[in-house]
Amino acid sequence: MSDESEEVDESDDTEEADEANETRESSYRADTDWPVLALMRDHGRPYLHLAVAGLLIRLVWIVPGQASTAILGYAYDTLFSDAREFAPPLVPQAWIQEPIDQLWLVAGAMLGLTVFGKLFQVLRTLSWGAFAFNLQHDVRTGTYDTVQRLEMGFFDDHQTGEVMSILNNDVNEMEAFFTDTIDDAMTAVSFLLGVGFFMVLLNWQFTLVALAVAPVIVAANYWFSGRIGAAYGAIRETTGKLNAQLQNSVSGISVVKAYTAEPFEYDRVGNASRAVVDAGLELVDIRARHYPSMRALTGLGVVLTFGIGAFWVVDGPPGPFTLTLTAGTLLTFLLYTQRISWPMIEVAGVIDSYQSAKASADRILGVQRAAESVTERPDATELDAVDGGVSYDDVTFAYPESDRGDPTNGDGGENGPVLTDVSFDVDPGETVGIVGPTGAGKSTLLKLLMRFYDVDEGSVQLDGHDVRDLTVDSVRDAVGYISQDPFLFSGTVRANVTYGTPQTDEAAVWTALERAEADAFVADLPDGLDTTIGERGVRLSGGQRQRLCLARTMLHDPDVLILDEATSHVDNETEALIQRSIASLVAERTTLIVAHRLSTVRDADRIVVLDDGEVAEVGTHDELLDADGLYASLWHVQVGDVQSLPTEFVDRVEQRADAITTD
Amino acid sequence: MSSTEIVGDGATERGNPLWWLFRRHGVPRWRQFAVGMTLSALGRFPQQAPAFLIGMAINAILAGTEAFRLPLVPSELVPTDQGGQLLLTGGLLVAAYGLETLFDFVARHQMGRFGTYFQHDVRMDVFDTVQRLELGFFDDRDTGDVMSVLNDDVDELNAFVYGTVSRGAAMVSLAVAAFVYMLWLQWQLAVVLLVVPAVLFALSYWFSAHIEPKHEAIRERVGELNGRLNNNVEGVSVIKAFGTERAERERVERASRNHLDAQWDAHRSQATVDPVMRVVSDTGRVLTLVLGGYWVISGQAPLFFTGDLAAGTLVSFLMYAGALVTPMQGITDVVDSYQNSKSAATRLREAVENDAVAEREGANDLADPEGAVDYEDVTFRYPGREEPTIDDVSFTVEPGETVGVVGPTGAGKSTLLSFLLRFYDPDEGTIRVDGHDVRDLTVESLRESVGYVSQDPFLFDGSVRENVAYAESGRSDDAVVEAAKLAGAHEFVTDLPEGYDTEVGERGVKLSGGQRQRIAIARAIVRDPAILIFDEATSHVDNETEVLIQRTLDNLAADRTTFLVAHRLSTVRDADRILVLDDGRLVESGTHDDLLAADGLYADLWRVQVGDVAALPDSFLERVRREEDVA
CATH class of the missing domain: 1.20.1560.10 (ABC transporter type 1, transmembrane domain)
Structure with missing residues (x-):
C-alpha cells in the first residue's frame, strides 16, 4: 500500500518558471x-x-x-x-x-x-x-x-x-x-x-x-x-x-x-x-x-x-x-x-x-574565495593624533588587469597608468581642489589615500607616514569620505546620522544637523529624527540626502576630509546651498575636493589641475585663469563661452570622447 | 490581438479577475481547453480500473469464490474457463492502461497548448496596452514593477493552467472515479468509507488556513532580509569608510536568523501535518481491513451492513482507500496556486484597464510642417497634485528659431515641451503647430515632425544602424550615415570594430554618454523633423563633451525650430531667445545679455553657474532651500 505521498504527476511543472531565472551568467x-x-x-x-x-x-x-x-x-x-x-x-x-x-x-x-x-x-x-x-x-x-x-x-x-x-x-x-x-x-x-x-x-x-x-x-x-x-x-x-x-x-x-x-x-x-x-x-x-x-x-x-x-x-x-x-x-x-x-x-x-x-x-x-587586493602589513601601526598633512610623492598607479575601474568616470579605461608621477603636498587645514577633464584620474587619487587601492610606485603619506605602514582602520578613521552618491541606509534619520558613532546624544545630533543645514527639514519630517527614510520610508531629495551625509561626517569628525564629486548629482542651486554647509565642515580640517564642476572649487586655497594622470597646473582660481592654460579652457566651457576655446583643446576633447573602450 | 479593443472599461468588468482573463483570452481556444479537461477527467476511470480488475480476478480466478462479472457487460460474453478469464483480465488491464495513456497524452497535449498560447496572448495584450499608455503611467512606476507584471504575473498564468485548473480537475475526477468503482463493488462499504476523504478534506482545509500566516511571515522576513542585504551591498563604501563591518554582520545575521525562525515554524507545521494525514488515511484502511476481514472470514455482514464480501473485493477497497489520500493532500497546493494566480490576474487586469492616449476622431495628418509653434494660455496639473505644474504659459516661436528653456529644478521645463509631443495633454489652453491644434492632428504625424532627444540617450540592443534607423528598417544607408555625420557621430562609429553594424546597448560595445547621445541625436534627425527638442540632452555628459554636442547643434538648429531645455545655462547661452520658467510660470524672456542686464532670476542662476555664490542675494538661497525642503 502506498506509504509515502509519492505522486510525481504535475509537481515539476512549476519548475519551469524557476528554471527560466537561471539565465544569468556570472564571473565567479x-x-x-x-x-x-x-x-x-x-x-x-x-x-x-x-x-x-x-x-x-x-x-x-x-x-x-x-x-x-x-x-x-x-x-x-x-x-x-x-x-x-x-x-x-x-x-x-x-x-x-x-x-x-x-x-x-x-x-x-x-x-x-x-x-x-x-x-x-x-x-x-x-x-x-x-x-x-x-x-x-x-x-x-x-x-x-x-x-x-x-x-x-x-x-x-x-x-x-x-x-x-x-x-x-x-x-x-x-x-x-x-x-x-x-x-x-x-x-x-x-x-x-x-x-x-x-x-x-x-x-x-x-x-x-x-x-x-x-x-x-x-x-x-x-x-x-x-x-x-x-x-x-x-x-x-x-x-x-x-x-x-x-x-x-x-x-x-x-x-x-x-x-x-x-x-x-x-x-x-x-x-x-x-x-x-x-x-x-x-x-x-x-x-x-x-x-x-x-x-x-x-x-x-x-x-x-x-x-x-x-x-x-x-x-x-x-x-x-x-x-x-x-x-x-x-x-x-x-x-x-x-x-x-x-x-x-x-x-x-x-x-x-x-x-x-x-x-x-x-x-x-x-x-x-575572492582575494583581498589591499592587505595590511604585519607591522602596520596605528595612526594617532593626526595633524592632517597629506602628501603625494611621485605616485604612479594603474588598475590591475582584472579591474575595470569605475566606468562612469572612465578612470582606468585602458590598462596604462591612470596616474603618473603625481606629487603635491597639502598642509594641515588647507583646502585643495582637484579638477581636470573626465578620465584625468581625479577620483583615483583619493581612493589611494583611503586605501581602496595601493600605489604601484611612489607613496601617499599622511602626517609623514606612508599609508601602507598604517592599519587600514586607523587610516579610514582619520579620513572622512563623501561620495557623489549620498548613500543612506534604510532606517531612521537618527540611525543614519549617528552611523558609526551610535552613542551620540540627541543634542549633538541636532548640532550636526544644524551645521549641515539639515535641521529645518528634519524637524518638519513626520517623526522628526525617528522618521524612517529610504525605500520603505520617506523619500528625500538628493540635496537633502547629501546634507544628512554631511551631518554624519561631522559627527564622525575626521581629521582629513575628502569630497569626491560630492555635489555633482545635485543641481546648481542646491549646490549653492550645500556649499555653505560644506564651508563650515571644511573650515577646521584638511580637505581635498574633487570636482568636475569648476564652480565648486573656485574658492579653494589651491587648485591642482590633473590631465591624463599628470599634474598640469597648480594655483588659485585667479592665478590659473591668468595662466590661460587647461584650467582657463575648462572655465570657458563652464561658462558656455565655447567660441573662445582654443582649437587644440576642442580637438583633444573630441579624441577623448571618441575613444572606444571595448571590453 | 489588435490594438483596437484594448481599453478595458474597468467599471463594468469587476468580478473574478481570472474568469475575466479567461473570457478575454481563453474563450477563443475553448475547444482545446474543453478537450483537455474532459479527457483528463475521463482518463481517471481507466486509471482506477486495474484495482477493480485485480480484485475481480482474485475472486473469480485465484480464489474461485465468485463468478467473473463485469459492469455493463452481459454475462454470456464472459468466458467461463479459467484460462479465458485470465486472458480477458489481462486484455482488460492492457486496455485500461492503454486508454489511460492515450487520454492522458491527448489531455496533456491540449492543455499544454492551451496554457502556452493563453500565456502568449495575455502577454502580448498586456504589453501592447502598457506601451500605449501615457507616459504618466511610467513616471509613477519603476521599470522593475512594469517588468514584474509582464514577466512574473504572466508566467503565473501558465502555472495556473497546470497547477490549479488541470491538477484540481484531475484530483476531483480521480476521487469520483475511485468512488464509482467502490459503489459498484459494495455500495454500503463505499458510503461508509466516504468518512476518510471527508476527514482528510477537513484537515487539509484547516491546515491551509493555519499555514497561510506562516507563509506570509516567511515572505515578510525574506523581504526584510533582502532589503537589508541590498542596502548593505549598495552602501558598502559607507560601511568601509566608517569601519562598521562587525555591526553590519550582526544586523544581517539577525535578519537571516529571523528568516530561519519563520521557515522553521512553517516547516514544523508541514512536517507534522503530512504524517498526520497519512495516519488518518492508513487508519481508514486498517478499519476497512478489520471490517472487511471480519466480513470475509466469518461470512457474515458486520454491524448494519448487508450482503456478501469476497476477499478480492476487499483487496480492491484497500487499494482505493490508498488512492484517495494523494488528491486530498494536494488541496493545499491547489488553493495556494489559485490565490497566487488570482492576485497576478488582478494586477494584469489593472494594467490592461489603464487608459491609453486618446486620438480624436477625424484627426488630420500634419503635412509639410514649417515648424511654427504657438502656446496659448497653457495650464497643466499632474493627476493628484493641487499646484499646477504649468501655469498659464503663452509664447510664440517662429519657424527656424532656436529657443532655450531654463529655470530651477521643478519649474516645469520638460513638462512644457512634452505637450508638443502629446506625451500629455494640457488641462487648459492650446498648443499649435503651424496653426493646427495638436489635438486635431494624428499622434503619428505629429511625432514624425517633432524630433526628441532626452537626457537619457537610450539605445536599444542592436546595431548602430538599427538604432539610427529605429523602427524604419527601410531607411537607406546613406540617410543613416548622413544623419550620423550631422550629429557628429560618424567618425567614432566608423572606428568601431564593425562600423555601423556594431552591436550597442546593454549587450554590445560600451559607449560613453557623449557617444550614446550623439547616436540618439542622429536617430532624431534621420527623419528630418521640422521641430527638434533637446530635453536636457546634455545634462548627463560632462562639460567638455557638451562642447562637442554644442557644435553639432549649431548645424542642426540652422534650418529648423529648436527647443533647448537645459539646466546648465552654458547650453542655452547662444540661443535666439531664452524662456525662463519659475514654478510653472513664464517669468522672463530674452537673449542671454538681455536677461543678465535685467538682473532677475536668470542673472541669479548665472551667478550659480559661474560659482559666484558670494554674490547671490539671500532671498535666492532662502528660496532654493524652501523648494528643496518641500520636495
Whole structure:
C-alpha cells in the first residue's frame, strides 16, 4: 500500500518558471570539483549531527517502511485463502488461535507500522530541515561577511545585482536542493531498497518477472530527462531573450512613443514571445509523452506480473522457475509494481537539480574565495593624533588587469597608468581642489589615500607616514569620505546620522544637523529624527540626502576630509546651498575636493589641475585663469563661452570622447 | 490581438479577475481547453480500473469464490474457463492502461497548448496596452514593477493552467472515479468509507488556513532580509569608510536568523501535518481491513451492513482507500496556486484597464510642417497634485528659431515641451503647430515632425544602424550615415570594430554618454523633423563633451525650430531667445545679455553657474532651500 505521498504527476511543472531565472551568467567560479561538498565542509560541520540523525532514521526505517504491503499479502494467504498457516515470527501461537484474533494482530501490526513510521518521518523531516535551514543561514551570513570585507575594487568590478543574486538566489537554491531534491531522492531510493528487500525475501524468482520492465523504465527515463533538459534549455534561452526584449522596450518607452514605434515594438516582442511559445510547445510535447509512457510501462509491468503470476499460482512455476507462488504474494508484488515508476522519475530529476545546485555552490565559493587586493602589513601601526598633512610623492598607479575601474568616470579605461608621477603636498587645514577633464584620474587619487587601492610606485603619506605602514582602520578613521552618491541606509534619520558613532546624544545630533543645514527639514519630517527614510520610508531629495551625509561626517569628525564629486548629482542651486554647509565642515580640517564642476572649487586655497594622470597646473582660481592654460579652457566651457576655446583643446576633447573602450 | 479593443472599461468588468482573463483570452481556444479537461477527467476511470480488475480476478480466478462479472457487460460474453478469464483480465488491464495513456497524452497535449498560447496572448495584450499608455503611467512606476507584471504575473498564468485548473480537475475526477468503482463493488462499504476523504478534506482545509500566516511571515522576513542585504551591498563604501563591518554582520545575521525562525515554524507545521494525514488515511484502511476481514472470514455482514464480501473485493477497497489520500493532500497546493494566480490576474487586469492616449476622431495628418509653434494660455496639473505644474504659459516661436528653456529644478521645463509631443495633454489652453491644434492632428504625424532627444540617450540592443534607423528598417544607408555625420557621430562609429553594424546597448560595445547621445541625436534627425527638442540632452555628459554636442547643434538648429531645455545655462547661452520658467510660470524672456542686464532670476542662476555664490542675494538661497525642503 502506498506509504509515502509519492505522486510525481504535475509537481515539476512549476519548475519551469524557476528554471527560466537561471539565465544569468556570472564571473565567479571557484574551480572546485565538488563545490556542493566543499560548501558543506565549510559551513555544514556544526549541523552535521542533524543530517546524520535524519539519515539514520531513514536507514532504520527502509525495511519496516514497506512491510505493511507484505503483511497484507501474508494476511490474504493465511486468513482469506488458507494457502498457508498463520504463524508469524515472535508471536506466541496461543494468542492467535482464532482467525478473528489473527485479523486483529494483522490490523494492529499495520496500524503500529503506520504510527511509528509517521513518527519517524516527523523526526526525520525536522532534523533534516534543521540541517538545511541552518546551513542556508550559515552560508548566507558567512558569504555576506566575506563580501563586505572585500576591497572596493571588487565592487567597482561587480554590479550590486550580481552580488545580491548570489546572496539570494544561489543561497536559496542550495537550501531547496537539500530540503527538496535530496530528500525526495532519498525517499525514492529507500522505497526501491525496501521493496527490493521484500520481493527477494518473498520470491526471488518472481522478482525477476516483476522487475523485468524496470530496466526499460530506467532507460526511457534517462532518454526523456535528456530531452526535457534540452527543452528547458531552449525555454531558458528564449525566455531570457524575451525578457531582454521586454526590458528594452519598457526602458526605452519614451523613445518608442516619440517615434510612434508601438507597432514595431509589438512585432519585436511578439516574435520573442512566439519563440518562447515554440520552445514551450516542444516541452509540452515531450511532457505529454513522458508521464503517460511511464504509466504505460508501469502498466506493462503490472500486466506481466499479473498474467505470469496468475498462471504461476494456478498451474505452478512456469519454465525454469521452481519456487511456488501464493495468491497473497502475487498481491504484494502487484501492489509494489504498480508504484515502481515514480522513484525512477525522481532519481532522474536529481541529476538536473544537482547541476544547478553545483553552479550555485560554485558561485558562492567563488565569492568567498575572492582575494583581498589591499592587505595590511604585519607591522602596520596605528595612526594617532593626526595633524592632517597629506602628501603625494611621485605616485604612479594603474588598475590591475582584472579591474575595470569605475566606468562612469572612465578612470582606468585602458590598462596604462591612470596616474603618473603625481606629487603635491597639502598642509594641515588647507583646502585643495582637484579638477581636470573626465578620465584625468581625479577620483583615483583619493581612493589611494583611503586605501581602496595601493600605489604601484611612489607613496601617499599622511602626517609623514606612508599609508601602507598604517592599519587600514586607523587610516579610514582619520579620513572622512563623501561620495557623489549620498548613500543612506534604510532606517531612521537618527540611525543614519549617528552611523558609526551610535552613542551620540540627541543634542549633538541636532548640532550636526544644524551645521549641515539639515535641521529645518528634519524637524518638519513626520517623526522628526525617528522618521524612517529610504525605500520603505520617506523619500528625500538628493540635496537633502547629501546634507544628512554631511551631518554624519561631522559627527564622525575626521581629521582629513575628502569630497569626491560630492555635489555633482545635485543641481546648481542646491549646490549653492550645500556649499555653505560644506564651508563650515571644511573650515577646521584638511580637505581635498574633487570636482568636475569648476564652480565648486573656485574658492579653494589651491587648485591642482590633473590631465591624463599628470599634474598640469597648480594655483588659485585667479592665478590659473591668468595662466590661460587647461584650467582657463575648462572655465570657458563652464561658462558656455565655447567660441573662445582654443582649437587644440576642442580637438583633444573630441579624441577623448571618441575613444572606444571595448571590453 | 489588435490594438483596437484594448481599453478595458474597468467599471463594468469587476468580478473574478481570472474568469475575466479567461473570457478575454481563453474563450477563443475553448475547444482545446474543453478537450483537455474532459479527457483528463475521463482518463481517471481507466486509471482506477486495474484495482477493480485485480480484485475481480482474485475472486473469480485465484480464489474461485465468485463468478467473473463485469459492469455493463452481459454475462454470456464472459468466458467461463479459467484460462479465458485470465486472458480477458489481462486484455482488460492492457486496455485500461492503454486508454489511460492515450487520454492522458491527448489531455496533456491540449492543455499544454492551451496554457502556452493563453500565456502568449495575455502577454502580448498586456504589453501592447502598457506601451500605449501615457507616459504618466511610467513616471509613477519603476521599470522593475512594469517588468514584474509582464514577466512574473504572466508566467503565473501558465502555472495556473497546470497547477490549479488541470491538477484540481484531475484530483476531483480521480476521487469520483475511485468512488464509482467502490459503489459498484459494495455500495454500503463505499458510503461508509466516504468518512476518510471527508476527514482528510477537513484537515487539509484547516491546515491551509493555519499555514497561510506562516507563509506570509516567511515572505515578510525574506523581504526584510533582502532589503537589508541590498542596502548593505549598495552602501558598502559607507560601511568601509566608517569601519562598521562587525555591526553590519550582526544586523544581517539577525535578519537571516529571523528568516530561519519563520521557515522553521512553517516547516514544523508541514512536517507534522503530512504524517498526520497519512495516519488518518492508513487508519481508514486498517478499519476497512478489520471490517472487511471480519466480513470475509466469518461470512457474515458486520454491524448494519448487508450482503456478501469476497476477499478480492476487499483487496480492491484497500487499494482505493490508498488512492484517495494523494488528491486530498494536494488541496493545499491547489488553493495556494489559485490565490497566487488570482492576485497576478488582478494586477494584469489593472494594467490592461489603464487608459491609453486618446486620438480624436477625424484627426488630420500634419503635412509639410514649417515648424511654427504657438502656446496659448497653457495650464497643466499632474493627476493628484493641487499646484499646477504649468501655469498659464503663452509664447510664440517662429519657424527656424532656436529657443532655450531654463529655470530651477521643478519649474516645469520638460513638462512644457512634452505637450508638443502629446506625451500629455494640457488641462487648459492650446498648443499649435503651424496653426493646427495638436489635438486635431494624428499622434503619428505629429511625432514624425517633432524630433526628441532626452537626457537619457537610450539605445536599444542592436546595431548602430538599427538604432539610427529605429523602427524604419527601410531607411537607406546613406540617410543613416548622413544623419550620423550631422550629429557628429560618424567618425567614432566608423572606428568601431564593425562600423555601423556594431552591436550597442546593454549587450554590445560600451559607449560613453557623449557617444550614446550623439547616436540618439542622429536617430532624431534621420527623419528630418521640422521641430527638434533637446530635453536636457546634455545634462548627463560632462562639460567638455557638451562642447562637442554644442557644435553639432549649431548645424542642426540652422534650418529648423529648436527647443533647448537645459539646466546648465552654458547650453542655452547662444540661443535666439531664452524662456525662463519659475514654478510653472513664464517669468522672463530674452537673449542671454538681455536677461543678465535685467538682473532677475536668470542673472541669479548665472551667478550659480559661474560659482559666484558670494554674490547671490539671500532671498535666492532662502528660496532654493524652501523648494528643496518641500520636495
